[in-house]
Amino acid sequence: MYIVIRKFQPSDHEAVRALFRDGMQEHIIPSFTHAITQPLHITVTLCFFTVGYILGGGSVVLALLAGGLWIGLLYYCCYEHYAGYARSKLNTDMRDIAGFYLSRPDNYFWVAEAKINSRPQIMGIVAVEGKELPDSGQKYGELFRMSVSSTSRRTGLGWRLGQTVINFCKERGFSKIVLQTTSKQSAAVALYYKMGFKPVRTHKQAPWWGLRLVGVSILRMEKILQAFDGM
Incomplete structure (x- = not known):
């Protein structure tokens, strides 16, 4: 199955939202x-x-x-x-994907598309938001909304989507890429480790009592792209 990673288009909106929602609920x-x-x-x-x-x-x-x-x-x-x-x-950045991710030069949103029975189908998504470190003014990217369809897992698509974000951030001279995930998303955590991300903080207990009860840890990971003064 040949998969193309391309820029998000407005016609992708509902399929992208459904893939994101279903991917989260799988956990x-x-x-x-x-x-x-x-x-x-x-x-x-x-x-x-x-x-x-x-x-x-x-x-x-x-x-x-x-x-x-x-x-x-x-x-x-x-x-x-x-x-x-x-x-x-779905009620914030995913409500207006084009407006949030494609109207700013340091933000972007990609979809991975394949043709199945001659019909295009969204198989994966990923996004990045450009941000600025308050102390140094250096720009960095935050990876968001990584999700791969269950039919496209173990095909290397997650790696391709992650590498797309890395290349985008390098082109813009970002100092690093950060992301957040949970300890229960073991496949995603393993992928990020392979791509060179390292944990920088672990929230063993989230503020909400429900997460304390379940014991979900929030992992913040980062990948350094270039050194800058003050590091």
């Missing part, structure tokens, strides 16, 4: 599975079952209800982390 179940199988959460689940059984006077139904409420809370936290994030971005 809900793995995140929930990881959370519910942690020793602490297994213990808490058993405690809820036990308390429900005792308070319900030996009622199995109330025991199941109590345990189910706890399990449901864990799932809700996982769901809101990924689906809520997708909702937020």
